[in-house]
Structures are given as structure tokens and as C-alpha cells.
Amino acid sequence: MSLSPDLNERLARARSDLRMGLPVVLENADGALLLAAAETLSADRLGAMRDLGRAHLALTARRAETLKARAYDGDLARLVLPDDADWGWVQDLADPADDLARPMKGPLVSLRGGDASLQRLGLTLIKSARLLPAGLCVEVGVGFAATHGLTRLDAVESAHALEALSVLDHVVSAKVPLRASEAARLHIFRPEDGSEEHYAIEIGRPDREAPVLSRLHSACFTGDLLGSLKCDCGPQLNAALGQMGQEGAGVLLYLNQEGRGIGLANKMRAYALQDQGFDTVEANHRLGFEDDERDFRLGAQILERLGFNAVRLLTNNPAKIAMMERCGIQVTERVPLKVGHTPQNERYLAVKAEKSGHLL
Known part of the structure; x- marks a missing residue:
């Protein structure tokens, strides 16, 4: 070699x-x-x-x-x-x-x-x-x-x-008891191209032959960790895990695609532009990015690696459904996830519905 x-x-x-x-x-x-x-x-x-x-x-x-x-x-x-x-x-x-x-x-x-x-x-x-x-x-x-x-x-x-999707290697998995479910296991996936790792949180022991309750969740440092009121990400994360815990089975894919795929620093630049009066899509465009730079193919690959080919998808975003279907993952049901509305994110959610087609 x-x-x-x-x-x-x-x-x-x-x-x-x-x-x-x-x-x-x-x-x-x-x-x-x-x-x-x-x-x-x-x-x-x-x-x-x-x-x-x-x-x-x-x-x-x-x-x-x-x-x-x-x-x-x-x-x-x-x-x-x-x-x-x-x-x-x-x-x-x-x-x-x-x-x-x-x-x-x-x-x-x-x-x-x-x-x-x-x-x-x-x-x-x-x-x-x-x-x-x-x-x-x-x-x-x-x-x-x-x-x-x-x-x-x-x-x-x-x-x-x-352009191609990097192969994801399954590095390790281990039990991690959560508030939502003590029967949880965390899987770590590492791309061969050296980019960010991605995670799968498996609740219970989902049947691989049946559609699994699933969510593609993009990392949000401000919402998931800091409890930011500018977005609905943290409440969506917790609600999705909570519903999986109640049903006793599910898979949450935690994809490291911060800020719709532009990274945390650029996301904060977009926030600063929003403070100047621009909405979230306008801010992305002024920075030079598209509305959404994420690659949801990652989620489909992880689901396949875990042995799933059909999901009940917790999402308000039709683009996620379309990409799952294109990648060979059957979406048998869209499960709405309408949580986390605050006075501070009212305009943000309205723009997601108006310009990005989210079903809110």
C-alpha cells in the first residue's frame, strides 16, 4: 500500500x-x-x-x-x-x-x-x-x-x-439511558472523507421488517444545547425522542449539518443579518448560500446500515420525505412534529412555511 x-x-x-x-x-x-x-x-x-x-x-x-x-x-x-x-x-x-x-x-x-x-x-x-x-x-x-x-x-x-456521498463507517455503539427511554443505544458513524461524524439514537429494539418511527434531526447547538428561542429545534429533538420512548421503539438520526449545512459560524452570521431585518432565507442568500445546503442522503445511508428500509417519518419538511424516497427508503407515514413555537421564532417559522415549504 x-x-x-x-x-x-x-x-x-x-x-x-x-x-x-x-x-x-x-x-x-x-x-x-x-x-x-x-x-x-x-x-x-x-x-x-x-x-x-x-x-x-x-x-x-x-x-x-x-x-x-x-x-x-x-x-x-x-x-x-x-x-x-x-x-x-x-x-x-x-x-x-x-x-x-x-x-x-x-x-x-x-x-x-x-x-x-x-x-x-x-x-x-x-x-x-x-x-x-x-x-x-x-x-x-x-x-x-x-x-x-x-x-x-x-x-x-x-x-x-x-458530489458523491461519502461511505459512512459504523464505529461503535453502546447503551446510553436517556430521560426519554432507558432502553437507548447510541451509534457513531464516521465518513471516510474525514468530514463530521453523525449519530443514530436507537430506542428499544425496532422491528427491521416494519416501518420504524424515525426523525432526521440536524444538529443545532443553539437550540439543542442552549435552549434558544429563535428556532424550534430543541423542542423537536426532545419531542421526537419522547414519542419514540412512549412507543418503545424508534431511531433518531442526529446529523452534524449545523445551520442547514453552512456551519455554526455562518449560522451566526445569518443571525446577525436577521438582526438587521432580513429573514432566514434572505440572510443565507446574502452570505452566498442556498436556502438549504444539507444533504439528507446521509440519513438514508444510516438507516440502511442499521437494517431499515421503511420509516414513519417525524417531520414537517417535504424535502426530507422526497430524499428518503429517492434513496430507496419508503416513507409510509408523515408524522407531524409541531412544537416549540415562541414569540421569538414566529417570523422564522412563517418563512419556513412560505419559502421552504414546511408543513406548519
Whole structure:
């Protein structure tokens, strides 16, 4: 067996590099692109990258729309860095925190024509690192990564790997008596791509031949642990476990997809934008994200690994039902879960119903 890192290991290394402020190199048959995450980019490294050639900033179309910039590439925009652009200019375009205080950021010139596939891959990679989806880009020559000791990724195989669902390995399970049920067992699943672990809480001994009462619950640090009144996550978690305990059987899948898949830091950025008057969907868009970046395929894979092929799904979200069905998990019943309504989350829940189709 070779000691060299495989693709998953190189992708994990690339995510870590980007989070540390270190650029990575993306290569395809047409050339190579030096990419740094705008959020973690230092002023010194910005200068070093600009010395290499004409730099541009890749942003998602969602962020470009907020900035009134042309997204000629459809799902993304490539903005030319003006000669006088400094670190603050890059940060202002990447982070919407001060959009209202400093609304004039132009004129912004977008590149058009040519292949934007490397930039598209770069934004996907940056998102997977739970950073703001904005990347500083400079075209470099093949061999640049080796010369400078940087992580190099082949674009074709990397794009396929980032789109594919990583295999989840069952690490361990053990009994964990809970308030909802003393007959509970916690299963730990670890993705082979080095991303976050996910958990399954099994109540009792559910019949594998019958539809199991189940919930796909996305991690919510503020709601589940802190008791935040801005969302209904904590009450949903406890109510789902409570109902499983009453019935004596069930499986709750606890998926580490904080903030609808954008990570806790970006979720707090969205909260700060909500304080400025934007709703939860508008805040996500201003940050450069889609309404919901979660991957519910994870839940289907865990259910299959545990031996289930049919569920009674505790959810108000039709998207979860649709994804379970597409992944081969039969949803025999939708079990409503309407709890946790507070004066503080009234608007949030209304937006979930109006814009995200939740059945509230």
C-alpha cells in the first residue's frame, strides 16, 4: 500500500489548508488555478497572490445578486480585482456583515467567457470547509503546487468526490439511558472523507421488517444545547425522542449539518443579518448560500446500515420525505412534529412555511 494520500485525504487536507488561510491548487486539462478562501486570507498572502498575475474573486450567484454584480457564469461570478483593491475590499465583498453600512462597493467588473469549472469546484470546496463561499483566484502554471509545497487537486476526480456521498463507517455503539427511554443505544458513524461524524439514537429494539418511527434531526447547538428561542429545534429533538420512548421503539438520526449545512459560524452570521431585518432565507442568500445546503442522503445511508428500509417519518419538511424516497427508503407515514413555537421564532417559522415549504 502506498503511503501517499488518496483523494479523500487530499480533499481533507485541502479543507484544512483553506481554513488555515493557505491556498490550494486546482488543475484540469486546460491549466491550474491557485485558490484561497477569502474569509481566512491574510493581507500578506493577498499581496503574494497578486504578484503572480491577474487575480479575481469567485463568488456564488447568490452573493453576486446582493452586490449587483454580473454572474455571467450562471451560478457564480468572477470579479476582477481593481488595481487599488486591498484586503478590506476582498473582505467586504465576501462578508455581508457591513453591506448596509457600506452599500457602495462598485463598480464591479465581472469576467465573461472562458471556462469557470475550476472556480466552481473551488467554491464547492470552500463551502465544504464551512467557510464563506468566496475565493481569491489566480491562474498559475502546472507544477506550481509541487514547487511551493501546496495541496494539488485534480478537478475532475475532485468534483466527482465532492458530489458523491461519502461511505459512512459504523464505529461503535453502546447503551446510553436517556430521560426519554432507558432502553437507548447510541451509534457513531464516521465518513471516510474525514468530514463530521453523525449519530443514530436507537430506542428499544425496532422491528427491521416494519416501518420504524424515525426523525432526521440536524444538529443545532443553539437550540439543542442552549435552549434558544429563535428556532424550534430543541423542542423537536426532545419531542421526537419522547414519542419514540412512549412507543418503545424508534431511531433518531442526529446529523452534524449545523445551520442547514453552512456551519455554526455562518449560522451566526445569518443571525446577525436577521438582526438587521432580513429573514432566514434572505440572510443565507446574502452570505452566498442556498436556502438549504444539507444533504439528507446521509440519513438514508444510516438507516440502511442499521437494517431499515421503511420509516414513519417525524417531520414537517417535504424535502426530507422526497430524499428518503429517492434513496430507496419508503416513507409510509408523515408524522407531524409541531412544537416549540415562541414569540421569538414566529417570523422564522412563517418563512419556513412560505419559502421552504414546511408543513406548519
